[in-house]
Amino acid sequence: MAHQILVHAMAAGGSTTVEALVKHPMDSGFVKDKAGKLIPPHYIEVIEFTHxxxxxxxxxxxxxxxxxxxIKFAFKGGKSGDSIGVSWVDNKGETASTTAKIM
Known part of the structure; x- marks a missing residue:
């Protein structure tokens, strides 16, 4: 499965706001497919943001x-051009990561 992370970060007034959309199925293991079989659990366990x-x-x-x-959050500091990194690991050991520049 192709995983994708879309990130947008904006610095203003001494803080940086980060928004990220993480494309992942996030299957709980409690939902059934059309045939009535449980879809195995597949979800992100740890996500990390770096500046x-x-x-x-x-x-x-x-x-x-x-x-x-x-996910949306803000942190103190950061300026236009700085790097924001995002990475995650799911319960199947799959990973994805990306970087973006603060605007």
Whole structure:
């Protein structure tokens, strides 16, 4: 499965707001397919955001998070042109990561 992370970060007034849309099925393991069989669990366990290589947010997720989750947060500091990194690991050991520049 192709995983994708869309990130937007904007600096203003001494803080940076980060928005990310993470394309992931986030299957809980409790939902059945059309044939009536349970879809195996497949969800992000850890997501991490960095600013110029320094961790600014770590999230511990589980099967209760919806498909294609959206996350928005702010942190103090950051300026236009700085780097924002996003990476995650799911319960099957799959990973994805991306970087973006703060606007």
């Amino acid at each position: 110029n290589g320094k961790v600014v947010l770590t999230g511990f997720w589980g099967p209760a998070v919806s498909k294609n989750p959206f």
